Amino acid sequence: MSEPFEPKIIAFVCTYCTYAGADLAGTSRLKYAPNVRIVRLPCTGRISPMFLLKALQKGADGVLVSGCHPGDCHFTHGNYHARRRWMVFRSLLDFLGISPERVKFSWISAAEGGKFADLINSVTEDIRKLGPFDQYKELIRETETPATL
Amino acid sequence: MKIVDRHDEAPGVRTMKLEFQEQADHELFKKTFRTGMFGLYGIYGEGESTFCVASPETRTDYIECTFRQSGRVTSALANNDVGDLITFRGPYGNRFPIEDFYGKNLLFVSGGIALPPTRSVIWSCLDQREKFGRVTIVYGARSVADLVYKHELDEWQKRDDVELVLTVDPGGESPDWKDKVGFVPTVLEEAAPSPDNCIAVICGPPIMIKFTLISLKKLGFDENNVYTTLENRMKCGVGKCGRCNVGSVYVCKEGPVFTAAEVARMPAADL
C-alpha cells in the first residue's frame, strides 16, 4: 500500500513579521499542518529567487514566501522590492511551466498568528491537491542516474 | 584519510596531519611517494583541491599538508577537525631528484605559502644531512604573521648546519622583527650564495619565481641546477582535463618539478 502523499513545503519568512506570526500561532496553541519547514531570513528583500530554486532542486513540492505587510517593513521598503521581484519571477516560472500554484507569496504580520495557521493549512491543502512535483523530481532523478550514452 | 592533527600556521593557513585508513593504500604511498609530488585533497560535496605533500619522503607514516583557506574546498577542509575523514588522491606528478643533489650545496628559496613544497625537500635533505654540503634557506612572506612553519623556522635558525635568511615584504615587519625587510629576490641577491656546486630549489608565487630566476641567473647559477615547482590549477591530476597545460607540458604529469632550463622553454606569458 502506498503512503498518502504528504507535500514537502519550504517557507522563506522574514523574521520580524511572519516568523513572529508563526511564533504567535505556536504560543496560541493553534494547530496547523506539519508539512512546512521554515527558513527565517532578516527581510523578504533578502529572499533571492535562488533560494526558491534551491528548495525545488532539493525536492520541495511547494514554496511559500512570506513577510511584512507593505508599509510595515523593518527596513522600510525591503518588501516593496521583494514584491516586484516576485511578480516577475512568478511570471517567468509560469511561462516555463512551473505552476504559480506551487510558489506562493503572502503578507503575515506579527499579530496574525491565526492567519499564519490558516495559510499553512490552505497552502498545504492546495499543494496536496496538485500532488507531488513529479516533473521536477524527474529532473532530479535524472541527475542521479548513470550516463545513458 | 583521517585527520590526526591540525594547527594554524598563519592567518588562514592551516596544516593538517593525515593518516591512512587502509593498510594497502599506505603501503602504496610509501612505495611511490617522493618529494615534490602532489595530491588532490577532497571533501565529498565540495570537491577536490590540489596541493603538495608537505612532509618529506623520509617520513611516510603520515601525510602533512598545508593550505590557505580561500576557495570552496579549502574552506571545507579547514572546517574539519581531528578525527574527521577527508579524501586523498595521489601522490601524482614527478619529483625532486634528491639523489642527484648528494654531495652538493643546497639553496632553498621560498615565498609565503610556498614553503610547504620547499619544506618537503628541506626535510628530505636534513634527514640525511651528512649527504649534502652547505644548506641555505631564504624564506620570505608578506608580513611576519604570514610566515608559516614558525616552529621549524626557529629550529632551522638554531641549527648550525643550516643558514636561514628570513625576510618580510616592506611594510610587513613587526616592531620586534630582527631579520631582513625586502622582497625575496632582492634579499637573495644580497645574501649572494655561491653558485659553485650548488643546487637551488625555488618555490613561490609566479611573480616571485619569475624574478628569483632572474636573480639566480645574475648570481651565476646554471639553469639546469635550479629547480622549481609550478602550481597550476588542476582537476584530474592524471593528464586528461587540460587545465594545467603550459605550452605542451602537462604540469600534472611532467611536473610539478621543473628545472629553470625547462621553464625557460615554456611560453613565459602563460605561466
Next chain:
Amino acid sequence: MTRILFSDKLDNCIARWRAAGLTVFGPVKTDTLSSYAAIEHASDFDFESVLPDRSIKDLFFPQTEPMLRYTIKKRAIDTEDFAPPNDKRIIFGARPCDASGLAIDDSLFGWDYKDEYWIQRRNESVIVSIACTKADDFCLCSSLNLAPDSSTGSDVLLRPLENNKGWVVEELTDRGHEAFLAIAELLQDGSDPIAPIAAVPEKFDLDTCVAWLQNHDNFESKFWKEISMRCIGCGSCTYLCPTCHCFDIQDEGDTYSGIRRKNWDSCSFALFTMHTSGHNPRATQSARWRQRIMHKFNYFPGKFNVNSCSGCGRCSRQCPVDMGITETLQKISTLQP
C-alpha cells in the same frame, strides 16, 4: 567487383544489428538540431545534411557524466562508482571528420592514465563512416591532411554510389568486419560507380602555419590580439568540437550524499585556469584563443604526433561572431614565419 550495401536493405541491417544486441546510432535531424542519436529505422537517418550540428564526441564523452555517488555516515564514507555504459553500439553514417576526431582523442585518453569512460565506450562501438559527397564553405578537412573519404578512426568506410542507391563497403578493422558479418548476406556484389567525393578546397597551407606557430617569437605576436579581438569568450566552439576534450570535476550534493560529476569545460572560459590566489596564467581572451590554436596545431601534435583538429569546421560554422580556426590559420599562413 565491390561489395555494396543497398539503401533498401538498410532497414534489414538495422534489424539484424539490433537483434545481435547492438544499439544503432546515426545522424538524426529534428526541427531544432541535428546530432548523432539512437535510431530504430532507416528513415530516422539524416544523410542529407553536410554534417550534424553536434559532433560525435557526445556519444563518447557526454557533456555531463556522473563518476561516483558518495554517502557520508558518521565515521565512514561510502562511495559507489558509476561505470560507463557497456552496451555494444554501431554508429552508422558517421562523417569521416568526426571519426578522425575520435582517433585524435584516443591518443590523449589512452595516454598514461587510461580514461575508462572514453576507452570503454570506444571499445564497445563500431564506427561506420560514410564518405562525404557534399561539403559547405566551412569544411576544411583537406587543409589538415584529411579528406572527405578519410578512413582514420573508422571501422568501416562506406562510399556512396553515384546513383544514390547505396554504398560500397570497405571494412577496415576486425571490429568492423565482425559487425558486417551479421549482415553479410544482405550485401551484394556489384560494380556500380562510386559518387565523386565532395570538393573541399584547401584553405591554407598547414605546414606554413605550423612553422609559424612553432616559432617562439610569434608567441607574443600582436597577431593574437588582433585575431581574437571580437571573441566573446563563450565555449561553443570547444563544446561542438569533436576533439576538444577538457573537462571539469564537480561535486553536486550536500554533506550527506551526492554525486561527483565530470563536465565539459573550455579553455575559452576566463575561470578555466584561474588560481585561487587570483593569478590567472591566461588572463586575456587573446591568450585563451592562442592556447586553443597552439594546443591544436603545436602542442598536441608535439606530444601525440597528430593535429588536434579533424577539419569539421563546426567552430567557424556556428561562432556567434564569425571567428574560427579557418580564419585564424588562413591569416597565419600569410604571415612571415
Next chain:
Amino acid sequence: MITQEKYRTRVKELLASNSVKMVIGYKQGSTADRRRPLFVRSFEEADELVLDSNCIGNLAGYLVTEGLLSDEKRVGIFLRPEGIRSINILAAESQLNPEQIIIFGFDTSGREVKALQGEQAEDFSGLIDSLKEKPPEKSSDALLYRIDQMNTEERFAFWKDEFSRCIKCYACRQACPMCYCRRCIVDSNQPQWINTSSHTLGNFEWNIVRAFHLAGRCVGCGNCDRACPVNIPLRFINARMAQEVFESFDHYAGTSQTQEPVLASFNKDDSETFIL
C-alpha cells in the same frame, strides 16, 4: 549603400580629428550573408566597413570590454535602436559613461538601411520614446502561439525538451551586452546556488536565472538567441519578461541614461493581486 558611404566618411573624419580612438562596426563575414564585428582604427579598416540589412548583431557588449573605456577616450559604434537602448541601460547601471560613446545609429526595413539622426545616446530619446509608445507587436510566431496555448505541464515538458539540449557553453551569456558581470552567479561556488553540470535540471536552473537577471534589462536584440548553438528559442523567454515588466510596471528597458532599473526600484502601489 548611401548610408554605408556616409558613415564610412564620418568614421574617417572622426579618426582623422582624433575624436574617437576606435569605431566598432561590421564587415563582410565568412559567407555572403554573414557580417562580423570590425574594430576600426585606421582608414584602411574604415574602408572595410559594411552596413546593410545583414548587420544584425548588437555590438554594445564590446564597450564593456575590460579597459576599453578607462582612458576616457571616445569610441564610436554602429547600433540599431535596440543597441542604443543597451547603451542607456549600461549607462544607467554605471557601466560606462555615455558621453564617451559616439553612435552611428541605423535601422533597417527589408533590405533598406536608414541612418538614425544623432550621435550621442540622448539624441535618440525621442525615437526610443516612440518605440515605447508603439505597443510591442504581438508576435505572430507560430511556436510562441503554441507555447501560449499549452497548459502548465505541457509548457514544462516543452521547455524541458528545449533545455535538455543546452550544453552550457554560455554563448547566450557571453553574447549578451547586459551580461557584464565579472563573475557570473554560476561561476560563484560559495554558495553554489545552481548546478553547474549540464544535465537538464542544471540547464533548467541556468536558463531561469539568466532570464530573471535580464528581466527589465533585455532590449530584445536577439544576440543570445542567435548565439545559441543548439537553437533554444531564448527570445521568447526574454520577450515574456519584457512584456511582464511593461504591463506590470510600465517599464520599457533603456529609455534613458537615468532610468531606474526595474527590479531595483518600486512603486508603493505596485500590483500585488497574487499575494495571499
